[in-house]
Amino acid sequence: xxxxxxxxxxxxxxDLHITMTAKRLFISQQTLSNYIIRLERHYGVxxxxxxxxxxxxxxxxxxxxxxxxxxxxxxxxxxxxxDTVQSxxxxxxxxxxxxxxNYYLPDVLKKFSRKYSKVTVNLIDKTSSELEKAVCxxxxxxxxxxxxxxxxxxxxxxxxxxxxVYFCVSDRLLYKYYGDxxxxxxxxxxxxxxxxxxxxxxxxxxxxxxxxxxxxxxxFQNAGYIPRSSLNATYTTIMVPLCNEAVAGCxxxxxxxxxxxxxxxxxxxxxxxxxxxxxxxxxxYVIYNKQRYLNHHCRYFLELLDARxxxxxxxxxIHVSELTQTNLTRLx
Numbered sequence: 218x219x220x221x222x223x224x225x226x227x228x229x230x231x232d233l234h235i236t237m238t239a240k241r242l243f244i245s246q247q248t249l250s251n252y253i254i255r256l257e258r259h260y261g262v263x264x265x266x267x268x269x270x271x272x273x274x275x276x277x278x279x280x281x282x283x284x285x286x287x288x289x290x291x292x293x294x295x296x297x298x299x300d301t302v303q304s305x306x307x308x309x310x311x312x313x314x315x316x317x318x319n320y321y322l323p324d325v326l327k328k329f330s331r332k333y334s335k336v337t338v339n340l341i342d343k344t345s346s347e348l349e350k351a352v353c354x355x356x357x358x359x360x361x362x363x364x365x366x367x368x369x370x371x372x373x374x375x376x377x378x379x380x381x382v383y384f385c386v387s388d389r390l391l392y393k394y395y396g397d398x399x400x401x402x403x404x405x406x407x408x409x410x411x412x413x414x415x416x417x418x419x420x421x422x423x424x425x426x427x428x429x430x431x432x433x434x435x436x437f438q439n440a441g442y443i444p445r446s447s448l449n450a451t452y453t454t455i456m457v458p459l460c461n462e463a464v465a466g467c468x469x470x471x472x473x474x475x476x477x478x479x480x481x482x483x484x485x486x487x488x489x490x491x492x493x494x495x496x497x498x499x500x501x502y503v504i505y506n507k508q509r510y511l512n513h514h515c516r517y518f519l520e521l522l523d524a525r526x527x528x529x530x531x532x533x534x535i536h537v538s539e540l541t542q543t544n545l546t547r548l549x
Contacts, residue, residue, distance in 0.1 A: 312360030316473035364500035409491035
């Protein structure tokens with residue numbers, strides 16, 4: 218069985234762009250084309266329509282299903298053999314968004330590499346919906362994703378974690394839009410910020426296609442108004458630095474905020490976000506494909522990840538500014 222040709226065909230089918238795939242795989246376009254032609258000659262079919270743009274033929278779609286199944290079984294076999302001989306080398310492919318991997322990966326990877334220094338960890342940074350598809354297609358060993366209908370996906374769950382969501386807003390911004398009432402509003406939100414009380418503010422918003430964005434959208438729906446947006450984005454990484462500069466109020470998860478808190482200016486308030494009196498949080502899952510064999514490398518990595526998640530709730534990130542109107546003038 219020519220697994221190399223099958224692998225390159227699967228990768229080409231992902232991009233439907235020979236140049237892009239060859240560059241991503243660090244091979245020449247001709248080498249990639251030769252492997253695909255080898256498969257076509259072996260089976261006597263055309264796997265791609267070349268014009269007007271690269272598309273899978275009917276035979277190509279059938280070949281893709283076959284290739285993915287065969288390559289997955291081969292990976293499972295390698296995993297079983299690795300466990301049999303207790304191999305200390307190999308690779309793991311995991312999926313997670315940058316804010317989450319930035320939070321847990323350094324600590325987990327440090328401990329993992331002490332035991333398995335010869336195992337390469339590949340990180341895929343995509344949205345939760347994209348990562349779920351990657352898990353179902355066996356493109357990653359496991360992934361950290363935000364809540365969805367896990368039962369409907371048909372995947373396995375290794376661990377879960379509740380990631381609180383915060384609303385961040387500076388006194389500079391509150392004073393600009395609410396004047397002397399800003400300090401009363403600050404105290405009122407100490408135990409939780411309800412968007413019903415912040416309708417005058419501009420916001421940094423996340424697209425509703427992002428699952429955190431959907432949660433925030435629901436908060437504004439319940440608040441009964443359409444928020445004024447200064448910026449819309451897919452990811453939260455840029456939000457906190459802009460909030461720190463008093464551009465607008467922002468929403469972020471515990472994992473993302475934890476890496477920024479030490480750099481926050483003293484007048485930036487960090488309130489728990491509430492919706493109808495209930496704290497807003499994201500349910501995180503570590504998911505895997507039930508058909509995928511997880512070898513001892515993967516199982517150990519998951520143990521470390523689960524331990525890291527279990528320790529998260531110890532830290533509280535709430536911060537309420539203590540600045541008075543007089544002291545605030547030096548920041549304006």
